[in-house]
Amino acid sequence: MWDVARAYVRSAKRLLGKREKGETGTETCEIAIDExxxxxxxxxxxxEAAREERGIEVDVKLVEKARADETMVEEFGVDISAARETLGWKVRESVAGAVRER
Incomplete structure (x- = not known):
């Protein structure tokens, strides 16, 4: 979550810098974790976090195609190299770390 926020801030700063130079146009950077x-x-x-940190047992159940009009995919590839190169951005936190921090 904070990684995404940092990417937005870096992107906004880059946009303002380009605007000050009179540059226009758009750039696309995909933002995702590398897990x-x-x-x-x-x-x-x-x-696991609910059990260990709060003593709460939570049932987790996957509902197949909860939204009928969505396509289910096995993999959803994202290339974050543009964000690394253009924005100097990188992933700093894991999913588990983000969940436990909140």
Whole structure:
């Protein structure tokens, strides 16, 4: 979450800098973590954190195609190299770390 916020701030600063120079146009940078994790993986992290930190047992259940009009995919590839190169951005926190911090 904070990684995404940092990417937005860096992007806004870059845009303002280009604007001051009279440059226009758009750039696209994909922002994502470099962990390959599905919805159930995130659910299991939340479940574990709730048990360990709050003493709460949480049931996690995957509902197949909860939204009928969405396409289910096994992998969703994202290339964050433009964000690294253009914005000097990198991932700093893991999903588990972000869940436990909040």
């Amino acid at each position: 390959s994790m599905g919805v159930m993986g995130v659910g299991e992290i939340v479940q």
